[in-house]
Amino acid sequence: MTTTTKRNLGFLAAFLLVALVLAGGVSYFADSNPDGLDHATLQGCTVAETEAGEELQGSCIAQNAQDHPLSEGPFADYTVGGDEGLSGLAGVVGVIATLAVAFGLFWVLRKRPSKN
Amino acid sequence: MTAPVAMHMSDGLLNTPTTVLFLGVAVIGVAIAAVKARADLDDRAAPMAGLVAAFVFATQxxxxxxxxGVSGHLLGGALAAILVGPWVGALCVSIVLVVQALLFSDGGLTALGANITNMALIGTAAGFGVALALKRLAARGKAGLVAVSFIAALVNTVVAALGFVIEFAIGGDAAFSLGTVAATVLGVHVLIGIGEGVITALTVGAVAAARPDLVYLLRGTAKPLELRGKAAA
Structure with a gap:
């Protein structure tokens, strides 16, 4: 039983480490081009860099998109306070937040053993 | 170096009735998943399931x-379902989408219902359906499991994209040709699905190599039981 528990913990720790390295480090190498869905909604537009930021010129579905109501949040757009250089840290925060919410929910939902 | 781009549907792309409709679909779907997930969650499975959600967040x-000029990212429904079961898997992806929308302003708030419907519910269901249909192949050995994971993930991605097309057909801006939108979205997501398939196959393969007893899809098949017996001895 102790061996099994140790083995379990070792595996879970390794799994968490991989997630943290992916979100905290490997994510810097992610392709920053629009994803498939964004690409489709941007069809017909060109993205122009203006002083006010990016502007969509032409006619495309993405022009219907509204600003996110939480776009001023501390980790908005996977930054830390707007700093894109800290996106890895934002990723680490995301991994921990997701783990906390998911584990919390699953722990509450789980079947309790009737004996033991 | 730039921060990852927003990855999910923003608010405003679907009209209000459609948004409300899919918020309802998502709430009902997640509630059913939460009830059904209980049977698959115990003291041992709950931590693993939490980590699968965290891993899907990282990989997205x-x-x-x-x-x-076009990128793609994992959706994770098939990956999660193969590892922790379809109901828990749907909850994993839902939690990822909620965290992304609330903490990282990625994916709109009113669009959350549609995003959950596509990626957490429809995609996961389709991916796991394929995996279940091919379970005998998956149980045959590592190559079989990896192949099944790839196919399930590919189908998961394309079906999730189809969800968007259906939502856009119901309540998108009619000024834009549905055919063009559908062709672009589905075409690109076949390519993204190949990437999703590769990542899912690698991940499931790695977990199965270390702990085949933790792969939900292999439950009840002979192989992990043998290995579990060895580990206990």
Whole structure:
């Protein structure tokens, strides 16, 4: 039983480490081009860099998109306070937040053993 | 170096009735998943399931190139379902989408219902359906499991994209040709699905190599039981 528990913990720790390295480090190498869905909604537009930021010129579905109501949040757009250089840290925060919410929910939902 | 781009549907792309409709679909779907998930969650499965959700979050950040100027990222429904079961898997992806929308302003708030419907519910269901249909192949050995994971993930991605097309057909801006939108979205997501398939196959393969007893899809098949017996001895 102790061996099994140790083995379990070792595996879970390794799994968490991989997630943290992916979100905290490997994510810097992610392709920053629009994803498939964004690409489709941007069809017909060109993205122009203006002083006010990016502007969509032409006619495309993405022009219907509204600003996110939480776009001023501390980790908005996977930054830390707007700093894109800290996106890895934002990723680490995301991994921990997701783990906390998911584990919390699953722990509450789980079947309790009737004996033991 | 730029921060990862927003990855999910923003608010405003679907009209209000459609948004409300899919918020309802998502709430009902997640509620059913939560009830059904209980049977698959115990003291041992709950931590693993929490980590699968965290892993899906991490992997969704890793946009990979699919065409010039176009990227794709994992959706994770098939991956989660193969590892922790379809109901828990649907909850994992839902939690990822909620965290992304609330903490990282990625994916609109009113669009959350549609995003959950596509990626957590429809995609996961389709991916796991394929995996279940091919379970005998998956149980045959590592190559079989990896192949099944790839196919299930590919189908998961394309079906999730189909969800968007259906939502856009119901309540999108009619000024834009549905045919063009459908062709672009589905075409690109076949390519993204190949990437999703590769990542899912690698991940499931790695977990199965270390702990086949933790792969939900292999439950009840002979192989992990043998290995579990060895580990206990």
């Amino acid at each position: 950040m890793l946009n990979f190139p699919v065409l010039a």
